[in-house]
Amino acid sequence: MPREPAPLDDAKRFPTAEALADALARRVAEIITYAAGARGRASLIVSGGRTPITLYQRLAGSELPWDRVGISLADERRVPEDDPRSNARLVREHLLQGSAAAARFVPIHRDGADERADEAACAAALGTLPRPFDAVILGMGDDGHTASLFPGAPELPAALDLQREACCQAITAPAEPPERLTLTLATLLDSRWIALHVTGQEKWQTLARALEAGDPMRYPVAALFRQRRVPVHVYWSP
């Protein structure tokens, strides 16, 4: 008896992280170029961490109608933008370069704001971008978190609750820095296309375990695969 198809069957696998970055940059460029042509403006949501740096460099070197593209973040560390841990800083340093400097970057964190004010500022910032988002690029941590949807965070159930209207959630991560801001699952899924960008054998094993367990409280990344609103494309390399 044939077995049921599993999400990782369709994962796009590449021999190297560079080959992955090339292919993902090309796909994002096609999607954004189409969206800007068809609808006049395009929106791109990106992630922080170490994994996407090569991708951002590839994208920055791509010919896109950048002046019609709004870029924002799936999550942020609630630190000043000049802090080396800031995701906005990463985007400015690696993505908003060359012709991509013409894109409109919309930071989601307002320095000095308390949690509720920061959530409100995040929602207002995202409100300036075309929705559904045209492309969302997510990463995944070794613990199965994606964006800043961290296992064990007290605010995780609220952030995953698809019935809530909240756009952004301040969240306490069991990682450095603990003060985070994340787009809620409902907001992330308000997208036309999502890529999950994962490198390394260890993360592949984590993702396989997450999908097998299917429990978003233990492995929040699993929540992306328990919905039918938007397809999630896994891009992986060792």
Ligand SMILES: O=C1O[C@H](COP(=O)(O)O)[C@@H](O)[C@H](O)[C@H]1O
């Ligand atoms: O803390 C974060 O971690 C994840 C994964 O980061 P990586 O360094 O393992 O690539 C990232 O997707 C998220 O945006 C970031 O805030």
